[in-house]
Amino acid sequence: MLPVKDQQAALEEFRSLPPVAPREVVGLWNGRGIPAGHPFDxxxxxxxxxxxxxxxxxxxxxxxxxxxxxxxAAVGIPLRLALRFHEGGRMRVARNLFSPASSLRESSVASV
Structure with missing residues (x-):
């Protein structure tokens, strides 16, 4: 896991990166979180x-x-719902409950 930063430090680091052309980001991207003290960390x-x-x-x-x-599975999560339950999203039970729910709400599926 990356070291925790405050949100301002994380934004400054992001802004220091060189820009990329839009065509350079086309495709499938595997993301990762950057701990920044945000409620969704x-x-x-x-x-x-x-x-x-x-x-x-x-x-x-x-x-x-x-x-x-x-x-x-492509899953849209309503922002109001995410904001309301973000603390529970870190719990193991949330992962177990979310997995079956995501298969019911998939809008498209791709192979990796």
Whole structure:
């Protein structure tokens, strides 16, 4: 795990990175969290988040979550719901409850 930073330090580090052209991000990206003292720290990782897919028309799909060994499920999580239950999202029980729910709400599935 990366060292914890405060949100301002994390933003400054992000802003210091060189820019990339939109065509350079097209494809499937496996993301990871950067601990920054934000309420959502470790929530997506606990729920099995994989990352995002960026399309050639420069759109980012909804979050991708692991669904089985080699499959990804695209799942939209309403922001109000996420904000309300973010503390529970770090608990082991949340991972167990979220996994079956994600298969019911998948909007698209891809193979890894």
């Amino acid at each position: 470790r929530v997506l990782e606990n729920l099995g988040s994989f990352g995002k897919r960026f399309t050639s028309d420069i759109r980012a799909g909804v979050l991708l979550f692991r669904s089985g060994d080699r499959r990804l």
